[in-house]
Amino acid sequence: MYPIIILSLAGILSMFIGAYKLKKLALPAVLVATLAAFVSNFLPQNLHDAPVYSGMLKFDSFAVNFSAVLMGITLVILILSRRYYRDNHEHLGDIYALFLFSVVGGMIMVGSYNLVMFFVGLEILSIPLYILATSERNNLLSNEAGLKYFLMGSFITVFLLLGMVLIYGMSGSFDFGAISAYLSSTPETPVLVKLGVMLIMIAFIFKISAAPFHFWAPDVYQGSPAVIMVFMSTVAKTAAFGGFLRFLTQAIAPIGDSFTPLLAVLSALTITIGNLMALNQNNLKRLLAFSSIANAGYVMLALVGLGVNSSSTVLYYMLVYSIANVITIAVYLTVKESLGSGSIDGLKGLYQSKPLLTFCLVLAMLSLAGIPPLAGFIGKYAVFVEALHNGYAWLVVLAALNSAIGIFYYFRVMRTAFQNAEEGPVTVPYVLGYSTVLVICTLVLLVLGIFPNVVLNGW
Amino acid sequence: MDQAIFYGLALIAIVGALATIFFRNAMYSVLALVVTFFAMAGLYLQLKAEFVAVVHIIVYAGAIMVLFLFVVMMLNLNSVNTIIRSNVNIKWIAVLVGVGMAGILGYGTYLTTLPARGVNSTENGTVKVLGKMLFNEYLLPFELTSVLLIATMVGVIVLTKKEE
Structure with missing residues (x-):
């Protein structure tokens, strides 16, 4: 609960900083606030195993750990944004405020113990994202991204609400505990409740951009400003996974098994579509969008085999994936700053001029592809084991085959970085803002690969 | 009596909603939507949700409809003649999905024994x-x-x- 309060207040403070034209102060203030929220998250007083506030919020170890990851990634992205918004963006204070509010929404989602809270959290998470996606107002692509995301997102909200209402109508309560008690006391689950769960699942599948509701992702990711794009594909997705996992394990646990086959099919579809579509992309952001669709499918494997370790597996996978994503975007921004090109070919000759930068990129790509010593491999291995627990061998085989396809396009990015540029070595200067992020993220990625038990099985 | 009022209001709401979709003139569509909102407010009243009914009329029939009308007039959308979609098939797929969805929800409701009506205190x-x-x-x-x-x-x- 503390981090929610701190970040909400920090958002308002950031708006005041913007109003008084103290733009230099905006980022330090926001960073300090996020750091404070991050620390306060681990205070013993923050941890409640029982629902608090009339059963609205349950900040147990699940919520605390997910919140920590959400805030940790946000911290890194905020550092990244220092350089990105160097041209003195007019609404800097407001943009940081929207970032913080979005994280607040994510934390409400992962901590919710009531469908009303879940809904409020999802909206607080999404609405700032619609605005942030459009925040580059002079860029037509950014406008398209924002509008598309907004229209589809608000349409999907209708499904979520209808699902909630159906469940409420039958069980008579929004409370997760009460819904779960109702479901275990009725011998045969009413069809309407199942329909309600399906509708909520549609909203979830949209939010994590899994098939068949993935069509918005490539356009929105490509059009949005790079910093926002990485925020959407990491923080927002982690929050959506956390929230849905919460709903799955706390509210509808008694009937959760009947949705496993559906999740398995959707997961298979998502992995295949994401990987196949990624093969032919030239724009790095678009490639990352399809890779993010594919990765969402891998994480769904952990939901298919819902067990004791599922939460930590999902968290570990999302953390590793997010860090690799942030590294890729940091390299992309460094290169783009001097070359101005967003295509993969723009990476040509990177190795000749900047071996260290290439090293970071290679590490991120290898991790995304799931090559053994790295964290990405352990994450994939963990989700495969989860799915095998539930006897979905065909799904694991399919996912493993798809991992092989994934290697193709991840290695293509790497190979381009090692190729010689036609017009001789390009000079890409190191940029302090991006390099800081690169150093932090690379270290975290390596540590997570060597000591995965810090997150996995840790709670 | 209760049932008769319910079916009457429900019929008005559905006809209004259909009219909203089928009118070519955007102005008529907006006005048909107002009719639907009023019928819905009547349904809320029947459920003894007076506050929701009043808010529904003030917010939807009042504020939001005025906003709609403003937009329609400002953009001069009095008649929609241009075909926006180049792909006509999408329209039919949309109809199919919509009808399918309504069918599934209706069938689900038909199969389920709804819980007894709650206590109707004042x-x-x-x-x-x-x-x-x-x-x-x-x-x-x-x-x-x-x-x-x-x-x-x-x-x-x-x-x-x-x-x-």
Whole structure:
């Protein structure tokens, strides 16, 4: 609960900083606030195993750990944004405020113990994202991204609400505990409740951009400003996974098994579509969008085999994936700053001029592809084991085959970085803002690969 | 009597909704939507949710419809003659999906034995009960909605303010 309060207040403070034209102060203030929220998250007083506030919020170890990851990634992205918004963006204070509010929404989602809270959290998470996606107002692509995301997102909200209402109508309560008690006391689950769960699942599948509701992702990711794009594909997705996992394990646990086959099919579809579509992309952001669709499918494997370790597996996978994503975007921004090109070919000759930068990129790509010593491999291995627990061998085989396809396009990015540029070595200067992020993220990625038990099985 | 009123209002609501879709003139569509909203407010009244009914009329039939009318007049959308979609098939797929969805939901409702109607006390749905709920049980979501509203307001300013 503390981090929610701190970040909400920090958002308002950031708006005041913007109003008084103290733009230099905006980022330090926001960073300090996020750091404070991050620390306060681990205070013993923050941890409640029982629902608090009339059963609205349950900040147990699940919520605390997910919140920590959400805030940790946000911290890194905020550092990244220092350089990105160097041209003195007019609404800097407001943009940081929207970032913080979005994280607040994510934390409400992962901590919710009531469908009303879940809904409020999802909206607080999404609405700032619609605005942030459009925040580059002079860029037509950014406008398209924002509008598309907004229209589809608000349409999907209708499904979520209808699902909630159906469940409420039958069980008579929004409370997760009460819904779960109702479901275990009725011998045969009413069809309407199942329909309600399906509708909520549609909203979830949209939010994590899994098939068949993935069509918005490539356009929105490509059009949005790079910093926002990485925020959407990491923080927002982690929050959506956390929230849905919460709903799955706390509210509808008694009937959760009947949705496993559906999740398995959707997961298979998502992995295949994401990987196949990624093969032919030239724009790095678009490639990352399809890779993010594919990765969402891998994480769904952990939901298919819902067990004791599922939460930590999902968290570990999302953390590793997010860090690799942030590294890729940091390299992309460094290169783009001097070359101005967003295509993969723009990476040509990177190795000749900047071996260290290439090293970071290679590490991120290898991790995304799931090559053994790295964290990405352990994450994939963990989700495969989860799915095998539930006897979905065909799904694991399919996912493993798809991992092989994934290697193709991840290695293509790497190979381009090692190729010689036609017009001789390009000079890409190191940029302090991006390099800081690169150093932090690379270290975290390596540590997570060597000591995965810090997150996995840790709670 | 109760049932007769319900079916009457439901019929008006459905006809209004269909008219909203089928009118070519955007102005008529908006007015048909107002009819639907009033019928819905009647249904809320029947459920003894007076506060919701009143708010529904004030907010939807009042504020939002005026906004709609403004937009229609401002953009001069009096008649929609141009075919926006180049792909006609999408329309039929949309109809198919919509009908399918309605069919599934209807069939689901038909199969389910709905829970018995709750106690119909005079207190239900009044402002008093609602206020007590809002400031006791649902205080936290109520407070957090303020974050949502502030984010929305900031968003409008970020998106529309002229750059200096």
